[in-house]
Amino acid sequence: MTNRIDEKFTALKRDNRSAFIVYITGGDPSLERTIEIAATLERAGADVLEIGVPFSDPLADGIANQLGAQRALQAGATLPKLLYTISLIRSRISLPIVLYSYLNPIFQYGFPQFEEDALAAGVDGILFLDLPPEEGIDSSHAHRIHRIRLIAPTTPEERIRSITGHASGFVYYVSREGVTGERDDLAGSIPERLGQIRKHTTLPVVVGFGISSPAQAAQVAAWADGVVVGSAIVRKIGELGKDPGLSQKLLDFVTPIGDAVHSVVKGT
Amino acid sequence: MQPNVQIDTSQLPDEQGRFGVFGGVFVPETLMPAIEQLREEYARAKTDPEFGWQLEELLRTFCGRPTPLYFAERLTQKLGGPRIYFKREDLLHTGAHKINNAVGQALLAVRMGKKRLIAETGAGQHGVATATVAARFGLECVVYMGETDMKRQALNVARMEFLGAKVVPVTVGQATLKEAINEAMRDWVTNVRTTHYLLGTVYGPHPYPMMVRDFHRVIGDETRRQILAVEEKLPDLLVACVGGGSNAIGLFYSFLDDQNVAMVGVEAGGTGILPGQHAARFQGGRLGVLQGTKTYLLSDEDGQIQLTHSISAGLDYAAVGPEHSYLHDIGRVHYDYASDDEVLDAFQLVAKIEGILPALESTHALAYVIKHAREMPPNHVVVVNLSGRGDKDVDQLAQRLPRLT
Ligand SMILES: Cc1ncc(COP(=O)(O)O)c(C=O)c1O
Numbered sequence: 001m002t003n004r005i006d007e008k009f010t011a012l013k014r015d016n017r018s019a020f021i022v023y024i025t026g027g028d029p030s031l032e033r034t035i036e037i038a039a040t041l042e043r044a045g046a047d048v049l050e051i052g053v054p055f056s057d058p059l060a061d062g063i064a065n066q067l068g069a070q071r072a073l074q075a076g077a078t079l080p081k082l083l084y085t086i087s088l089i090r091s092r093i094s095l096p097i098v099l100y101s102y103l104n105p106i107f108q109y110g111f112p113q114f115e116e117d118a119l120a121a122g123v124d125g126i127l128f129l130d131l132p133p134e135e136g137i138d139s140s141h142a143h144r145i146h147r148i149r150l151i152a153p154t155t156p157e158e159r160i161r162s163i164t165g166h167a168s169g170f171v172y173y174v175s176r177e178g179v180t181g182e183r184d185d186l187a188g189s190i191p192e193r194l195g196q197i198r199k200h201t202t203l204p205v206v207v208g209f210g211i212s213s214p215a216q217a218a219q220v221a222a223w224a225d226g227v228v229v230g231s232a233i234v235r236k237i238g239e240l241g242k243d244p245g246l247s248q249k250l251l252d253f254v255t256p257i258g259d260a261v262h263s264v265v266k267g268t
Numbered sequence: 269m270q271p272n273v274q275i276d277t278s279q280l281p282d283e284q285g286r287f288g289v290f291g292g293v294f295v296p297e298t299l300m301p302a303i304e305q306l307r308e309e310y311a312r313a314k315t316d317p318e319f320g321w322q323l324e325e326l327l328r329t330f331c332g333r334p335t336p337l338y339f340a341e342r343l344t345q346k347l348g349g350p351r352i353y354f355k356r357e358d359l360l361h362t363g364a365h366k367i368n369n370a371v372g373q374a375l376l377a378v379r380m381g382k383k384r385l386i387a388e389t390g391a392g393q394h395g396v397a398t399a400t401v402a403a404r405f406g407l408e409c410v411v412y413m414g415e416t417d418m419k420r421q422a423l424n425v426a427r428m429e430f431l432g433a434k435v436v437p438v439t440v441g442q443a444t445l446k447e448a449i450n451e452a453m454r455d456w457v458t459n460v461r462t463t464h465y466l467l468g469t470v471y472g473p474h475p476y477p478m479m480v481r482d483f484h485r486v487i488g489d490e491t492r493r494q495i496l497a498v499e500e501k502l503p504d505l506l507v508a509c510v511g512g513g514s515n516a517i518g519l520f521y522s523f524l525d526d527q528n529v530a531m532v533g534v535e536a537g538g539t540g541i542l543p544g545q546h547a548a549r550f551q552g553g554r555l556g557v558l559q560g561t562k563t564y565l566l567s568d569e570d571g572q573i574q575l576t577h578s579i580s581a582g583l584d585y586a587a588v589g590p591e592h593s594y595l596h597d598i599g600r601v602h603y604d605y606a607s608d609d610e611v612l613d614a615f616q617l618v619a620k621i622e623g624i625l626p627a628l629e630s631t632h633a634l635a636y637v638i639k640h641a642r643e644m645p646p647n648h649v650v651v652v653n654l655s656g657r658g659d660k661d662v663d664q665l666a667q668r669l670p671r672l673t
Contacts, residue, residue, distance in 0.1 A: 056441070056572040057558060059450040060296040060457065066440065078570040103294060103557040105571030130294045130557070134284065152298035154460060159300065177298055178458035 004096035004124045005146050005169045008047055009204045009225065018221035019047040020261040021206055022254065023100065023230030025068035026051045027077025029241055031085045037237065038089045040247045045258025046095060050127070050228065051086065053079055053101035060102075060129045062181025064231035067238055079105050079114075083121045090122030098125040098148060098169075111137050119145050125169045133166040146170075151197060153177050153187065164201035170226065171201055174209045181231045183210035191223045214260035221264040229257055278525075280591070285474020288597065290590035293473040295453075295560050302460045307475045309380050314482075319375060326371045330404065331361045333368075333486065337494035337651070342621045349641030350504065350648035355491050355519060357655050358626065362400050364393035364656030365484060365515045366468060372483035374401035377464035384408040384463040388452040390417055390445035390511070391582035391629060392424025393656055394468030399433035401466075409433040412451040414443035417581040423660050442575050445511075445585045449559050469512025470589035473560035477589050484518025491651055492522050499649050505530045508653035509632040510603065511547075511582045513589035515655035524600060533592060534632045536578030537605035543568075547576040549588040550596055550603040556587075563590040579608040580628035580661075606635035612669065614638050615658070627656035628665075 012019050022041050026034055038049055054072035058065060086097060099118060106114050106128075118126065125146035131137065133149065146169025151160055153176060164171055173194065176187035190207060197205050207220050208228030220227045236253050240246045285291045293303060313319040327333040336359065340352045357365040377385060385402045388411070389395030395411040402409030411428055415437045418425050428435050441447040449472075456465040470477040470484075488506075495503050506523060508516035510533040523529040538546035543566075546552070553564040558573060565587035566574040578584040595601040606614070611628060614635035619625050626634060633652050644650065658665070 057446065057450055059453040059559065062454075070440075073572065080570075104567060104573070107557050108554075108567060108569055108571035129296055130560075132293060132295065132297060132300055135292050135294060150297040152296070152300075154298050154301045156301060163297070174298060177460055179454045 003144065003146055003169065004094070005048065005098070008096050009170065012047065012225070016266040018224060018261055018264060018266070019204070019206065019226030020045055020258045021048040021050060021208070021226050021228040022046040022233060023050040023052060023228060024237065025054055025065065025072050025234055026082040026085065027054055027072030027075055028068045028234070028237060029071055030075045031077055031081055033246065034085055035089050035092065036247055037250065039092050040250050041254060042093045042095050044251050044254035045262060046254070048096045048098060048226065050098045050100050050230070051082070053082060053099060053105050055102040055105055058102060060179055062179040062231060064182070064235040064238070065180050068234040071238065079109050083117050086123060087121040096124040097122060098127055099123050100127045100129070102129050103131050115145060127172065133163055136166070148172055150174055153189070153193065157196060160197055161200045164197065164203065167201065167203060170204040170206055171197060172228070173197060173205055173207045173224070175207050176210050178209070180209055182212040182235070186210070186216055186219060190220065194223055214256045217257050218260040218264055221261045222266065227261050280594070281474060281478050285478065287591045287594035290561070290563050290593040291474055291477060292562050293560065294557050294562065295473050296457055298457050299460060302456070303473055305380060306376070309376055310475055310479050313376060313379060319379070322375055323372055327368065327486065331367050331371060332359065334490045335359050337491060337498070339498070340622055343618065346621060347638060347641035349646060350644040350650045351499070352637060352641075353495065353503070353649065353651045354624070354654040355487060355651055357487060357515065357653060358624070358630065358657035362393065362396050363659060364397070364627065365487060365518060366394040366397040367400065368486060368518070369468065369480050369483040369514060370394070370397035370401045370466060373464065373466045373479075374405050374407070377407065377466070378405055380464065382462060382464040384410070384459065385466050386410045386412070386452050386455050386463055387466045387468055388412050388445065388448035389424075389468060390414070390448065390584060391580065391627065391656070392417065392421040392428070392660055393582065393627070395433070395435065396424050396427045396431070398466050398468070399428040399431035402433060403431045410455065411435050412438055412448040412455070414438050414445060414448050416443040417445065417448070420664050421581055421660050422663060444576070444581065446573065453559065469514040470517050470591060471512040471559065471561060471587065477561065477591055480514050481517045481521060481591065484514050485521040487515065487518035487653065488520060488522035491519060495649065495651060501649070502526055502529050503651045504528070504648040505532065505644070505650045506653070507532045507534065507633045507637055507650060509534050509583060509629050509655060510588060510592060511585055511629060513592045515653050517589065517591055519651070519653045520601065531601040532636060533601055533603045534636045535603060535605040536580060536583035536632060537607040537610070538577040538579070539608055541605070544575040545577050546605070547578045547584050547586065548605040549586070551605060553588070558587045561590050563593045564588050564596070579611055580632065582627070582629040583632060604636055606632040606639070610635040610639065615665065616669065624654070625658035625662070626654055627658050628661045630655040
């Protein structure tokens with residue numbers, strides 16, 4: 001069985017375009033609204049949806065995502081409810097969905113059961129923030145649910161080799177030392193680092209952390225196979241909150257970023 | 269006869285930082301190289317006589333080691349049970365055991381060429397210890413502290429500032445130790461090339477639990493010599509409070525293979541063993557992963573970390589060091605708890621009859637002994653780790669306790 005992530009990147013590659021990957025916190029501002037937000041993001045041009053599992057102690061996240069997780073938890077989000085919500089999202093949209101999580105919520109759920117249920121709900125990949133490959137958790141569905149791995153600016157070359165060896169779906173390059181969050185400037189040396197990573201893998205390599213404006217997104221799209229935008233959108237969702245016009249306003253906010261990513265046609 | 273369980277505890281943790289199923293390295297990828305560097309540098313330092321000599325010299329001349337082992341004669345008489353000794357870590361420079369580890373890690377930071385130290389602190393003792401070594405070695409220092417703790421440990425905030433550290437208030441969540449660790453981790457991820465994270469307890473990713481234990485084992489090594497000198501036998505029981513668990517493991521470690529030495533770790537019972545009212549991880553906890561390690565922690569079934577409560581900021585934390593989880597599961601150490609009220613009573617008693625104002629953290633260990641002394645044979649010898657002094661708690665206590673009774 002093919003995975004939606006593979007299909008998506010194959011199609012984008014054919015068009016010489018980069019993926020526009022959008023991160024939101026599951027259950028922010030509520031689980032119901034997450035369904036509406038997911039559908040909106042598909043309309044706004046998202047190629048991959050990354051859904052964060054809200055956690056009480058998100059130590060790799062900046063303030064925007066911390067607040068997103070807090071809102072989701074306050075509104076009653078739990079992992080079982082989120083998986084159910086994703087199954088409802090799955091019936092409405094065809095985008096690949098990646099779950100982005102700290103380990104403890106999944107650990108308490110039980111990993112094998114989580115994988116079964118995530119797969120049944122229509123999840124295509126998982127990314128753990130605090131689980132280096134050394135602490136590997138064995139997957140019984142490795143070929144059906146991709147394990148996205150992070151590579152950091154500090155990761156030395158030998159480690160890149162071992163991490164990519166454990167990765168599937170795509171590889172996520174964290175563009176800067178630090179937590180998630182919007183930044184005015186792009187981190188340095190992204191193209192060089194991508195070059196290094198590509199020596200070790202043929203998987204698509206996407207870049208995230210600190211990208212928020214259409215201009216930044218377009219710049220990164222020229223280098224990478226995908227661009228992740230998160231905090232800016234989570235912040236916007238936080239601002240719009242219970243606004244009945246949330247969908248339209250979110251669409252207006254996100255579409256230009258997606259267009260910027262898709263405007264870049266890469267040379268062959 | 270006791271079953272002769274042979275556990276070679278000196279071999280733990282393994283290469284991956286595991287104590288049985290506990291421990292490990294659960295951190296964002298950005299930190300992995302720094303953790304690797306720390307592991308390598310520590311391994312080198314451990315076998316470098318120069319490092320050993322520098323550390324010993326600092327512990328002796330700067331910190332005031334060895335600390336006395338004091339026979340608490342009037343408390344012993346009053347309780348009518350075993351002979352009670354206090355290991356006087358409260359007499360160390362800066363007022364708590366925390367300085368043992370701070371000095372060791374500061375030397376490592378200098379060896380690694382790191383110019384900036386960051387730390388989390390709950391009670392403020394670890395923050396003060398870190399600020400102190402930063403001043404001593406000419407390093408920049410930033411300490412993260414929950415706003416709740418800054419209020420209840422205001423004296424220590426002032427001390428850190430006089431020592432030249434910047435104290436950053438953390439306002440999210442319940443604004444105590446756990447949130448301070450999150451914030452310190454965020455700083456470390458951002459400034460990892462220049463900064464050493466001077467973690468204050470036997471917690472976090474490997475090598476911290478092992479390394480911090482090693483820096484504190486001097487407590488137990490000294491106690492062993494001292495008790496043999498006065499009692500001509502090993503103690504029957506060791507008692508220490510357990511926040512992350514550094515003062516406790518420091519006292520216990522040298523005795524782990526002596527099967528006749530019983531050990532009790534005392535957690536914060538708060539106002540009752542109900543979610544949100546305590547910090548007794550071995551009462552309401554479960555296995556989980558938080559802030560770099562796999563261990564017992566207070567989490568709900570959805571994996572969210574629960575609120576905690578303790579009268580003492582230093583024990584008010586949702587997780588416990590992985591080695592303690594291991595010692596708990598193999599049955600080597602017994603873990604109990606003391607309530608806020610028992611601690612207040614114990615504080616007043618020890619102040620009045622021993623002339624010592626112990627830190628509220630350490631008072632948990634005293635409260636356990638006071639409660640159970642009558643069940644122990646009078647010929648037994650008990651050593652309590654007096655991990656710190658209570659000056660920092662005076663403001664808080666003055667509001668709660670009558671001064672003349
Ligand atoms: C005096 C004192 N004792 C004990 C503790 C608890 O830490 P640990 O369990 O690591 O010894 C603290 C922490 O702040 C402390 O200040």
